[in-house]
Amino acid sequence: MIDFNGVSCRYKREYAGEGALPVTALDDVSFHIPRGSFIALVGRNGSGKSTAARCMNALQLPSGGTVLVDGADTSDDEMVLTIRQKAGMVFQNPDNQLVSSVVEDDVAFGPENLGLHPDEIRKRVDRAMKAAGIYDRRLDSPDELSGGQKQRVAIAGVLAMEPECIIFDEATAMLDPAGRSAVMEMIRRLRERGTTVVLITHFMEEAAEADEILILKEGKILSRGTPAEIFAVPDLISEAGLDLPAAVKIRNLLRQRGADIPDRVLDIKSLAEWIAGNCPENVPG
Amino acid sequence: MIRNITLGQYYQYDSVIHRLDPRLKIFGTFLYLVMLFFVKDLVGYGIAALCLSGVILVSRVPFRFILRGMRPIMFILAFTFLLNLLLLPGTVLWQAGPVTVTHEGLKQAVFITVRLLLLVFGASVLTYTTKPMSLTDGFERILSPLSKLGVRTHEIAMMMSIALRFIPTLVGETDKIMKAQLARGADFESGNLLRRARNMIPVLVPLFVNAFRIAQDLAMAMEARCYSGGRGRTRLHPMRYGMRDLAALMMLILFAVLIFVQSRGMLPLPMIWKI
8 A cells, every 4th residue: 555665854954054964854764554454653753753654645755765655656746636535644733634614614625625526525524424423513613622523523534535544643642541542443443444544653552453563763664563573572662762551561570470471462451351361369250 | 811702703593594695695795785875864774774674583693693793883983973963064953162063963973873883783694694614605706706817716715714713723822822921920911001012922922833833734734635726626515596595686686776766766755864
């Protein structure tokens, strides 16, 4: 679905003045995201993950290498709209990405830009709002919604364009726990529908749900693997400047005390199940 | 602090007037405003007031909402009324010391006041019954012939609707910054006007910076959703004139003719206080 071939992004920092060295956001990065997969892109601030996201949507063009979305080069002007329709993007700040004062008009913004027939727009908008669970708020103003609901409006806006891939650029970073879990629930449903999901996040609990985790550090790929593989390597996560999920931390502490917990135990639920299954004498009924 | 200001004064209701095409409502309001200047006597104003009341009744917007439109222009109303009343020369009606009220002055004062009131009430019916977004859409479509002359009508309408969308966001932002500066010991309440204005600088500078950041974010989000200007864009709610709009147009024309004919004294009605 998305291919990065030796992608480099260099740009001059704003206000840096003359003679300042350009910043390298991405440095000769190559990777492939298969159709229908769920990839988490993680890394600390400045690791280049947001730059990578913008490259996937042709919002930013690489200074070296090529980015292909479904085979189309993002530097091809003719393909830009097709690419943006195929690879939708949800941004971090729920307030700053909604265009209209009415929920359904905002969801319609993408299809309207695609020049679809009003009846087709209506159908898609209704479908997207239902999928995102905001149908009953369709005539409200986004200002009356919570952060999580606004973010679901943004997701509906992307869904209405019927993309094959959705990129979440730290879309949960500004939400409260309820909003965050609502967005994650959305992602799980998208995955069931076969939509490719690229999740850029700081939260390792979220990344642990992905098929694969791609760790970026200083513009380069530090590691790539399934969550079980990534979290099994000691120090890899801390080298990337990140933090292990709480369940994995507990798992590792239990291992130090001799418990033989397998690598696939990554979240609280499977950890609890393991404990209940292996130490039944300590778990009441 | 300033969270609860209501902007725009749309009155939510599903009346015939609400459902009229915004283009027709804009045109109708414009025609009404122009016709008010044709009126030459009190009966003419009576006709206009009757027609307007009819529209207000049908629109179901409570009269007290319409009357509210008077509040901001109270001062101007009183001012023009008094000036006209006291300063126009003519036949003296009443005199007390240096204060004289003439017949002409009284007439002119009443005329100007009634006209101003009818203007404001008429315009407020438009804003009460039309969502700000429909208004900007309507303006875009009305002005769209100008785009052939190079006027960027779509962009102007888009800016207007985005400005409307972001008013509450920026109000919230201002509130946040003011609280942050208050927590640092800022003082917005004391001192003279100049001093107070100066004290607002620590609010305005971060507000502008934030506004630019929001604009940048929004531009990127719009681009990501395939926005590339007005060309080739369709709408979820395309504007179509219906029978309702045709009927409304006929009534508007009838209104205009009535006012015009009365101003010429061609109606079998008396002319009261003709100017």
